[in-house]
Amino acid sequence: MGLRRLLTAAAAALVLAASGSCTEAVGRPASITDAERLRIGVKTDQPGLALRADDGTFAGFDVDVAHYIADELGVERAEVDFTGVSPQEREQVLVRGEVDLVLATYSITPLRKTVVAFGGPYYVAHQDILLRAGDTSVAGPADLEGKVLCQGADSDSADRIIGERGIAAESVERPTYGDCIDLLAAGEVDAVSTDDLVLAGYLDTAPSSFNLVNAAFTNEKYGVGIARQDVAGCEAVNRAITRMYQDGTAAWLLRKWFGDSGLDINTSVPQFEGCV
Amino acid sequence: MKGSTEAPEIADRLATRAADRARPRTRLPAWVGRPGTRGWVWLLSVLCLGLTGVLFAVTGSAIAQTRDGLDVIGRDEGPKVVATADLYFALSDMDAQMANVLLMGSDHSLGDGRDAALVRYEQRRSDATDALLHAAQLAEGDATDEENVRAVIEDMSRYENLVAQARLLSDEAGLPAGSQPEEVVRLYRRAGELMRRDLLPKAYNLTLDSGATVRSTYQENSSAASVRMALVAGAATALLAALLALQYFLRTRFRRRYNIPLAAATAGVLVLGLGAIGMLEQQAVLLRTAKADGLDSVLALSRARAISTGMNADQSRWLMDPGRADIYEQNFLEDAQMVLFLVPDDDGVPGDLEEYTAEVAEAVPDHTAYPGRLLGLLGQEIHAGGVEGREQAQRRALRDYSAYLHADQRMRGRAEEEGAGAAIDARMAGEESVADHFDRYERSLVQLTALHTNTFETAVADARAGLRGWDAILPGACLGFAALVVLGVRPRLAEYR
Incomplete structure (x- = not known):
């Protein structure tokens, strides 16, 4: 009967309208706040910051900071994959989505900010x-x-x-x-x-x-590079860095990697760049 | 008697079947099982009434949620976030005023004078305390943020301690402008470093974090808004379909061309549904304006003002502490580039203060003719559109900023050629002084900020006005629809009595 069909059609329209607004593209989560695995780009040849050993593991300040941030984001240590990135490819790997975060002595500059977003800085080098x-x-x-x-x-x-x-x-x-x-x-x-x-x-x-010499004469803000659209992820990185300084981990890591160099280390949280 | 052995079973079966048939009959009206014409009328009428109830509930809750979202951004969080943004400025200006006080030494009448600087210092301190109170309220329940607020309070008292000692020693020494005793410079250097390395970053991060709170509230609200609109649309469509079905049924079965009350109800639902969706859409647009064109810009410009104040303090430090002049000049340039970063079309980003000042002059008086890009806190606020007078205010802010940078170059030039005394004069005294140009630049920034504050407040007020009336319209209209449905089907049902 026509009437029943009409009612069925109306009901179907209602269901469609409700489900259409909830559908999202399937694939990697839109924000690293929902990620269960993290791929993090680091340097491979920088002693103290990120150095790749012969067995393929990475060690250094950047690597430890990356682990801390991953942990704060709820990603287990075993689920963090490090990839070596060269200075020239840092923007591309983020834009193409090949890595989720970049911690690779990556100075925040207004020009780079037009391409990627930055959490942090997690340290201001000079x-x-x-x-x-x-x-x-x-x-x-x-x-x-x-x-x-x-x-x-x-x-x-x-x-x-x-x-x-x-x-x-x-x-x-x-x-x-x-x-x-x-x-x-x-x-x-x-x-x-x-x-x-x-x-x-x-x-x-x-x-x-x-x-x-200890003659600091510029400020190099080491940021955590992240895809520009992931504002929530960038804010989560900032909260993680805030906690890293509050609970003393940052001071401990800085001393662990650079304590013997005679460098004047600043253990106070840096001024963040902002995510938008 | 052959079949007598089976008889009890058959009887049982027949009895069960009879009972099965009888059971629904005793519970529900007959038309539910196999509805006849009368049953269909009942069924469709009840459906229409039920869907009217659904439309009422869905639209009512959409309005309530929209109002909640509006209150959070327009009344609760938004204004508080703006207040925390003042924290950075207040601290930065406290430091700038103290640098001026110490720079003047015993020359109390330089520029606006030492007393004026001290009054302003006290004013800023009380502003900072107020802003901290707002920040504490926003931070409530979040351990990380609470810890951050606590750290700012502690650092603030350490800072005040250091500058109090420096002031005392400076007063005792009684030396003229620009010739402070070593100990005063050393104490102020420590205070300034505490301000720059500890206090200001934490304060800045606090304002960023409260900005993030507003952003996530807005985000949640705007994605919920599309769901709400879809629900209202769905409920209205369903009710429309039911009403049309009822109309169609009555027409075919009773051979009446139109049922006037039902037609009126259908038209009413169409108008209400479209009106509600239009209103929700309008609310989303207004909230977006309030946030993107109002709050976000107010926050960015407040940060620009706060950082500019830090530049102003770095000029005083540059004069007071020649031993570290290089660092203060570098800080000045870096802060300047946070406020306005220029990307010339040849990508040769200016590397020193002199080049930077010259490049900024290129973007004045007409930034649209500048052959590169404007970035940075102020730079990104320079764009076309918005309320009347905004572009003019943007031009003025850029022009005054450029004039301030030129005054800065003059001051540095005089320091080199004529010594510290002449430079302090260029910094503090007269109409073309750095202080005077800074005041003008700051005023234009404040004016531009006020335009965005106004956009924010207007959008929130418009949104609130748009919601007004719906509390009465919605229940009235839904009751009306129900009445019309009853009015439309009652005579037809009466035909079956």
Whole structure:
């Protein structure tokens, strides 16, 4: 009977209307707050921050911070996968969704913020200067006049001293900062200038060979890179970092990895960047 | 008597069947089992009345939930979040005023004078306390946030302790502007570092966190809003279908062309349903305006103002503590880039203060002609649209910011050429001083913020006005529909008596 069909149709329309609004794309959760596994991009060759061992495991400050954040997000340690990311591919891997988070000495800049979002910073590093042990001729960037500096490829640390500050130093470029440290040890360059945590990490590999100046002259906000649309995830990362500083884990981790370097460590929570 | 052995079983079976048939008959009206015409009329009428009840309940709860969401953002959380945003500014300005007081030393009449700076310091301290109270209320129940508020209170008293000592020593020394004793500089350096490294970041994170609270409330509310709209649409559609079915049935069975009361009810439901959905849609739009164009902008601009105040303090520190001038200049530049970050079209982002100042001048007076992008807290607030006068206010804010940066360059230039005394003069005294330009810039920021505050308040008031009346309309209309249904079917049912 037509009437019954009419009623059935009306009921079907109601059900459709109700279910249509609830349907979501199937696949990975829209926010890392719902994730059960996390894929985190870190560096592979930075002693003290993230170094890949021969067995494929990662160790360093960035790795420990990543574990803490994952734990706060309710992801078990065994469910965290680390992937090595190079500085050039940090944005792409987030945009393409190949990793969920990036903790890889990833400085927050307004330009990068147009592509990805940043939780944190979890630490504000400063550009600093590393010398050979026994060299006391440099107390700040101004004293680098006439010296030979080494900078890694894709870095502008020496250019910032020479170009922006107008200090007449000479600059040598090598593929990585590890190579620069070798040159410094061999006496072929006078100083290496980059983020203090990076320098402290190298210093720790050969404490008697080098000397950290402690002349913080820029602020490098190390952020937790995250997909731009995952605002809730970014806010959850900020809460995790807040707790990491409140419960003393941050201070402990900073001392664990950089405590012997003589670096002036700030154990107070950094000013966050904001998620939107 | 052959079949007599089976007889009791047959009798039993017949009895059971009879009982089965009899049972429903005693409980429900006859038409339920196999409805006849009268049964169908009853069934459809009851369905219409039931669905009217459903429409009433669904729409009523949608209105109640919409009002709750509006209250949270418009009355409870929203204004409190704005109040916590003032915390960062109040702390930052406390520090800026104290830097001025110490910079002036015994030259009490420089600029607005030392007493004015002290009055403003006290004012900001009480503002900070008020803001902390709001922050504490927002943080209630969240252990992490509560701990954060507690840490800010503790750091604040440590800061006050340090500056009190510095002031005492400065008063005792009685030296003129720019020549503070080593100990005063050392104490203030510690206070300033505490402010910058501990206090301000925590205060800033608190305002970010309360912003996050509003965002998640809004998010929940807006996804619930689409579900609510779908439910109202579903309930109205179902009722319409039932009414049309009843109308159709009466027409075919009773050979009447129209049932006027039912037609009226159908039209009424259509109007009410469309009206309710339109109203809910309008509420969602107004709430989005209140949040995105109001609250978000107010928060961003409050942060811009707070960070600008920190820049102002860094200028005083730069003059007072030449030993660390490099760091203070770097901090000034970094804060400036948080307020307004320029991406020139050739991607050569300015690297030092002088280049930055020149680049900002490019975006003035007409930012639309600037061949690059404007980012940062203020930069992202510079866009077309919005209420009348907003674009003008944006232009003015940019122009005054650029003028402030130029005054800053003049001050730094004079420090280099004529020494600290002349620079302090350029900082504090006269119409073209840094202090004067900063005041103007701050006023334009406050004006621009006020326009967004106004957008927020107007949208909330409009939303509230849009909900008004529905409390009376909805029950009245639903009762009317029920009455019309009864009126429409009663004469037909009477034909069967």
